[in-house]
Amino acid sequence: MKFGVVVFPGSNCDHDAFYAIGNVLKKPVEFIWHQSEDLANCDAIILPGGFSYGDYLRTGAIARFSPVMKSVEKFANSGGLVLGICNGFQILCEAGLLPGAMMRNSGLRFICRHVYIRVEQTDTAFTNAASKDQILKIPIAHSEGNWTADDATLAQLEKNRQVIFRYTTPDGLNDDAGNPNGAIHNIAGISNCERNVAGLMPHPERAAELALGSADGLVIFRSMVEALVGAAKATA
């Protein structure tokens, strides 16, 4: 089992994802340069947070044309696990691997703080180790996390149970009050229809150790490990 963390020019959470997987979870992980079309036999790909290409034009709009994205697309279409965090989520939306698009935060400012998200679905490769309705405390750090989509897409998404994380309050009772950026339906993270590609705005790699305020984000990476172990067993 091996994780790959893609490095775009301007990625700045690449080291953090690498550290969470390699040093905290102690699973094999390596960096993949964006010019490479070779995914180095990785079993799961992480598109990390940051400001790829300085957010020029639109967040993620240039990075989606990096050579590595052709391989990521092929990998995803053949069932490979792909997780986009923050800027990685934005890139996945731009690349069409996930539906919807990002707008500026409703307050028009960058926001960095811990938020609470509820696990809405547990039958995905990113949430199988979590329990339904589990509340995770994870930090956000973005200017453009106000995810949106047209009504039809949104209805389809809800019907297919593709909304996997929703913002909420610490007690899980008031989703609107827990929404930091205005995202429609309080959506913090979604998956594709096939449930092997997901994106979320909060940074699970920053919530991997109690010393940093929360270890709740680990469950997402653990879920990916479980999914890969399960897949390996199934083929064995």
Place this chain on the structure above:
Amino acid sequence: MATAPTEIRVTPEIAAEHGLTPEEYRRVKQILGREPNITELGIFSVMWSEHCSYKSSKVHLKRLPTRGKQVVQGPGENAGVVDIGDGLVAAFKIESHNHPSYVEPFQGATTGVGGILRDIFTMGARPIAVLDSLRFGPISSVGAQHAAPRLGNQPLDSATLAANRRILDGVIRGIGGYGNCFGVPTVGGDVAFEPCYSQNPLVNALALGIARKEDLFFAKAKGAGNPVIYVGAKTGRDGIHGASLLASAQFTEQSRQKRPNVQVGDPFMEKLLLEACLEAMQTGAVVAIQDMGAAGLTCSTVEMASRGGTGIEIDLEKVPQRETGMTPYEIMLSESQERMLLVAEKGREQEVLGVFKKWGLDAVVVGRVTEGGLARIKNHGSVAAEIPAHPLAEEGPVYNRPIAAPAPRVESERDWFRFAPEGTNLTQNFLKLLASPAIASKRWITEQYDTSVRTNTLAGPGASDAAVVRIKDPKTNEVKRALALSTDGNGRWCQLNPRVGAMHAVAEAARNVAASGARPIAATNCLNFGSPEKPEVMWQFSEAIDGIADACTALGTPITGGNVSFYNETLGKSIYPTPVIGMLGILDDVSRVLKIAFRNSGDLIVLLDGSSFASLATRHAPRATSDSAREFSSSEYSKTIAAIVAGEPPSIDLADEKRLIDCLVALAAESVVESAHDISDGGLAVALAESCFASLGNPPNDCHPESPRSSRGEGPAFSSLSAAVHLDDNSPLEFSLFGERGARAIVSVSRESLAAVLAIARQYGVAAREIGKVTRGDAFCIELKGRAVIEFPVSSLRDAWANSLERAVTSR
């Protein structure tokens, strides 16, 4: 036909327009042995500007202590460097970007952050944290509209308040915009508001980086024949004369016209430059490297040659240019951002160029290191400038400017704060104090900064008295120790007494670091003052230097670098003298970070006081009320509640401070206290309230509170803890509650640990007094001699404190 600037014949008048005095111009001619051409004149003018040459401050800066056993590199390089053990070093430095941030707040602040980050990674260190020390004019009229006529402040109208809010907003967006994109956490700093900063805000940015000791780089050109390589952004016409005209002259009403002198920042470019430079350094083919900051290509070429004792030759036609038709004068003086100059080993150019190509950056061989000490600038085959590098860099003018103490302020009790009679209920005043911008939560500001990227932030803004980041080994990712940083400097106190005020700046910064559990080891300083041509400003400067020197010596924290910013005046009015100290501390065990939040109801609150036992006897005897009033008149409370700024800063005893610092470090190391918070702005009452506020399980102001589940057996704390405190001082009531005398801190302690805490305090000669306990429930209460003097729901106090800054900034 327009005359190309190179053809302008230099006259004494043109030299004067470049800010050179007749005597300085004479020295230019002496060094060259001839008249300079216009490019050479431009080069001399920026190199000898106050900003680059430190000509007015040099003679005083010599008095600062700069050596210590942990100091690897003191002042004189791009940043100071200290040894932090395990083969690792920390590079850190603070720098001002005041005038640009007034002229164009967003770009001024971004390029301030960009500049200090380059200073750090130029040394081979990866930046891991940024702090910002900010001073603005008032943004709300609370307690400010008639403040301090004695200190020469102008009255505040609504237009001034609105302008200050715009500056604040632009600066905050600029700092966040740069650091967030670059990927360095902005973990702390300090913010204060005084009328004197209305047209002269202070933006001082501090950056900290980590490297393995053997990977450090210095800006010394070596090896004649080695290629000189230009990397990064192209050179444009922006920022020409930023150092000489913006930073080294006072402001007039026309200053807004200097907007074209402000550079424009591109954090994405800088991020690429960071990664490419660190990668290039790893090839082993880089000999020396220097960023192009103030005075751009001029400063980097001349300083690298001067430090290395070599010459340098560059060809301007090879310099990547953003615009056509740039003259040598413009290219040499441009302050375009995100550029570096490096010297590579001859024959290994391609290794270096290859790395920059990978990152998509311009990298061009523009010249070579030469023998003989001349800086030769060529352009299309002709020599555009030829100057001996060492005299230009090191033998510039040095001034021992006239110093004159101002006439002593004549004050009497009538000018001072008048204490409320015994038994007065002070709850309303307390609410007002908590809501004043200086004391109120800075959450609205710090949430706009990425505080947690790089996953090292153990204590972000507001969590502890200092920002605390852990250190990962750059090669192995193994977590080693943690470093703590705090920036402090009370301009109001320095105005009243620059020497004592400067001592307080050092002492408070060190105390803050110690209250996070870390041992203070070294400091950096940013000295913000008015015009050095005024004898009374030079007196303030000289006094402040002596204060810093005394305090740093007493506390064992040498100054490893920093920056002097003179000419902080607008329309002839100087700012308060504002030395800002950035203190670095080291914490050997990352699990021992102390935070300000109370953690368990029932814990005891202990007041620690470093005043020696001997002096304590006299201190507890009733002081003359006039002495208390004189000292109290310089407090935040006096300013906010009574609009009085007068008297003297609290007296300071550095031995007391040292005792308290050592005691706090020992308490952290022994893990016997649950929380620690020093007593500073707003006094004991504010410190107690802040420790309650921070205990909230979901504090929106704190990116890294202890996870609710980790607090000792109490379950999620979604309401904050409170405090019940009993005092029995004989001092005036307000003095006890809101006095800001130093060398004090409050700690919360479990009953089982009390004896251990008292024993450690005794061992360090620190007085420890149990003054109350942490409670569950909403009632915050302070009693004096059995009578409640502050009594209010902690949730209401918190509301006043938590939201007032945002309300003030977003009000129209």
